[in-house]
Amino acid sequence: MAEDFEVDVVCAGAGACGLLAGLRASENPALVVAVLEKSTREGCNAQVSSGSLAAGGTRFQAAAGIEDSPARHAADILAENGDERHRPLIEALTAVAPRYVHWIADDLGYPLEVGVDMTRHGISVPRLHADPLRRGGGPLVSHLRRILAERPNVALLDEAPVTGLRVEGSGPDARVVGVTARQSGADLTVSARTTVLATDGFAGNRALMREFCAELGDPFHGGVSTATGDAVAWLRDLGAEFRNMGACLRHGQVTLHGTRVNPNLPWLGAVLVNTRGERFVDEQAYGYSGLAPHVAAQPNERALMVWDDEADLVASHSEMMRDSAKAGALGSAPDVVTLAEEAGMEPLLLDRALEPVSGRRRLVAPFHYAWLTHGVLTTQGGAAIDTHGRVLRRDGSTVAGLRAGGGTAVGLAGPDSSGYSSGNGLLAAMGMGWIVGNDLAAGLT
Ligand SMILES: Cc1cc2nc3c(=O)[nH]c(=O)nc-3n(C[C@H](O)[C@H](O)[C@H](O)COP(=O)(O)OP(=O)(O)OC[C@H]3O[C@@H](n4cnc5c(N)ncnc54)[C@H](O)[C@@H]3O)c2cc1C
Structure with missing residues (x-):
C-alpha cells in the first residue's frame, strides 16, 4: 500500500527542533505542515532530558535581579568551546533563546522560572530555565505535542519513520522535494516545498559512533535508542559537509x-x-x-x-x-x-x-x-548549517529545499566534548526550530 501527500513543510522528527519548527511554521494558517515521528515508545531526547532551557536576557532573570543578555550567553559558550568558526550560529541561537522561552511560558502556557539553584560550570549567571517542580523535559514535550496536534493545519504522524529524502536533480542542482516514510505497513510519499531534518544525532548507532567517536570506546548511552543518525546517510548523498563529528x-x-x-x-x-x-x-x-x-x-x-x-x-x-x-x-x-x-x-x-x-x-x-x-547522552557533531538552518555543502553552497537543526546539525560543543555547556543541546534544537519555523511562516522558503 502506498499513500501520497502534498504539504508545504515536512519535519522529520517530533523532538525539540521538529516541534518548535512545526509549531512556528503552522502559526501561518495558509501553510500545511506535516511532522513525522519515528517512535513514541521511549520519546525523544528532549523528553528524557532535564528540560533545562538556557537563555540569557529573559524577564524571569530580570525579575530575579540577574543581569544577562544574549551577548553574554554567546560569550560564555564561546569561552567554553573556543569554536570561533561558529560564532555567527551561536549568536543567532542565543539571540532567539529569550524569545522562545517567553513564548513557551506566556503564549503556550507552560510554567517556567529561572533556576537560581542550577549552578553549572561555564555559565556565568543563572540562566537555565525549568518548570518550578523540576519535572524534566517530559511534561514540556507532551505540552508542545498536544498544542501541535490540535492545530487544524498540522498533521502529526506518530510511528512514522522517515526512510529517505526525495531529491530532484543531482550534484549542485539537487533539490529536496520531500521525504519517503512508513506508517502502519504503508509506504508514504510526502511532497513538500521545505523539508526540515530534526532527527537528532547518532549516539544510538554503534557503527557511526565507531566511525566518528572511536576514542570514546563503547560508552554507556544515556539517550533514547531512536537517535540512530538516520539523516547522516541522506546528507552524505547530498554532499553535505559535516563538522565537529567527534564531539558529544x-x-x-x-x-x-x-x-x-x-x-x-x-x-x-x-x-x-x-x-x-x-x-x-x-x-x-x-x-x-x-x-x-x-x-x-x-x-x-x-x-x-x-x-x-x-x-x-x-x-x-x-x-x-x-x-x-x-x-x-x-x-x-x-x-x-x-x-x-x-x-x-x-x-x-x-x-x-x-x-x-x-x-x-x-x-x-x-x-x-x-x-x-x-x-x-547525545552526539554534538552534524551537518554544517548557516544561521537559518540551511544545509551547507563542502563548497559552501546550500541544498535547496532543506533545513536542519538540533542534533542533526553541528552543535555548540565545538570540536571536543569538553566544550559542551549545560543547556547547549536544547538551545541548538529549539533555537533552530524557532528560526526555521519563523522563516517558513513568513514565506522565506
Ligand atoms: C538524559 C539527557 C538529558 C539532557 N538534558 C538536557 C537539558 O537539560 N538541557 C539541554 O539543553 N539539553 C539536554 N539534553 C540534550 C537535548 O535533549 C538534545 O540535545 C535535544 O533533545 C536535541 O533535540 P533534537 O530535536 O535534535 O532531537 P530530539 O529531541 O531527540 O528529537 C528527535 C526526534 O526525531 C525522531 N527521529 C529519529 N529518526 C527519525 C526518522 N528517521 N524519522 C522520523 N523521526 C525520527 C526521534 O525519535 C526523536 O523523537 C539532554 C539529553 C539527554 C539524553
Missing part, C-alpha cells in the same frame, strides 16, 4: 543504574573519590561533559560522589535525584567509618579525601553518596 554531550555523573545526579552537587560541596580513596579532580573545574574523561580514567571507570544534608536539601529538588532514588542509586551513611565500609574503602584514606580543599566547605555527617560512571 558526555556526562561524568551517571550513576551505575544509568540515572544522573544533580550537576549542581559540586557547587554544594560534593566530593569525588576514586576506589583507591583518592580525590582525583577539582569537582568544579569541569562541566559534566568535561568531567567524563576524568571519571573514565579512574579504576573501573567509577568514582564515589559524597555530599551531606545541607547539599541534599537543595540538590534533591530535581527529577535526576528523584529518578536516582527510585532506581536505588543513592545511599547514606551516618559517619565516615560506615561510609568507608559501605564503599569498600580504607576509612583513614576516605576521611583524608573528604578534607575540604581551599575555598570549599567541610561536609558534615551524615553523608549521602552515589557510585558514578560516565556515558554519552
Whole structure:
C-alpha cells in the first residue's frame, strides 16, 4: 500500500527542533505542515532530558535581579568551546533563546522560572530555565505535542519513520522535494516545498559512533535508542559537509543504574573519590561533559560522589535525584567509618579525601553518596548549517529545499566534548526550530 501527500513543510522528527519548527511554521494558517515521528515508545531526547532551557536576557532573570543578555550567553559558550568558526550560529541561537522561552511560558502556557539553584560550570549567571517542580523535559514535550496536534493545519504522524529524502536533480542542482516514510505497513510519499531534518544525532548507532567517536570506546548511552543518525546517510548523498563529528554531550555523573545526579552537587560541596580513596579532580573545574574523561580514567571507570544534608536539601529538588532514588542509586551513611565500609574503602584514606580543599566547605555527617560512571547522552557533531538552518555543502553552497537543526546539525560543543555547556543541546534544537519555523511562516522558503 502506498499513500501520497502534498504539504508545504515536512519535519522529520517530533523532538525539540521538529516541534518548535512545526509549531512556528503552522502559526501561518495558509501553510500545511506535516511532522513525522519515528517512535513514541521511549520519546525523544528532549523528553528524557532535564528540560533545562538556557537563555540569557529573559524577564524571569530580570525579575530575579540577574543581569544577562544574549551577548553574554554567546560569550560564555564561546569561552567554553573556543569554536570561533561558529560564532555567527551561536549568536543567532542565543539571540532567539529569550524569545522562545517567553513564548513557551506566556503564549503556550507552560510554567517556567529561572533556576537560581542550577549552578553549572561555564555559565556565568543563572540562566537555565525549568518548570518550578523540576519535572524534566517530559511534561514540556507532551505540552508542545498536544498544542501541535490540535492545530487544524498540522498533521502529526506518530510511528512514522522517515526512510529517505526525495531529491530532484543531482550534484549542485539537487533539490529536496520531500521525504519517503512508513506508517502502519504503508509506504508514504510526502511532497513538500521545505523539508526540515530534526532527527537528532547518532549516539544510538554503534557503527557511526565507531566511525566518528572511536576514542570514546563503547560508552554507556544515556539517550533514547531512536537517535540512530538516520539523516547522516541522506546528507552524505547530498554532499553535505559535516563538522565537529567527534564531539558529544558526555556526562561524568551517571550513576551505575544509568540515572544522573544533580550537576549542581559540586557547587554544594560534593566530593569525588576514586576506589583507591583518592580525590582525583577539582569537582568544579569541569562541566559534566568535561568531567567524563576524568571519571573514565579512574579504576573501573567509577568514582564515589559524597555530599551531606545541607547539599541534599537543595540538590534533591530535581527529577535526576528523584529518578536516582527510585532506581536505588543513592545511599547514606551516618559517619565516615560506615561510609568507608559501605564503599569498600580504607576509612583513614576516605576521611583524608573528604578534607575540604581551599575555598570549599567541610561536609558534615551524615553523608549521602552515589557510585558514578560516565556515558554519552547525545552526539554534538552534524551537518554544517548557516544561521537559518540551511544545509551547507563542502563548497559552501546550500541544498535547496532543506533545513536542519538540533542534533542533526553541528552543535555548540565545538570540536571536543569538553566544550559542551549545560543547556547547549536544547538551545541548538529549539533555537533552530524557532528560526526555521519563523522563516517558513513568513514565506522565506
Ligand atoms: C538524559 C539527557 C538529558 C539532557 N538534558 C538536557 C537539558 O537539560 N538541557 C539541554 O539543553 N539539553 C539536554 N539534553 C540534550 C537535548 O535533549 C538534545 O540535545 C535535544 O533533545 C536535541 O533535540 P533534537 O530535536 O535534535 O532531537 P530530539 O529531541 O531527540 O528529537 C528527535 C526526534 O526525531 C525522531 N527521529 C529519529 N529518526 C527519525 C526518522 N528517521 N524519522 C522520523 N523521526 C525520527 C526521534 O525519535 C526523536 O523523537 C539532554 C539529553 C539527554 C539524553
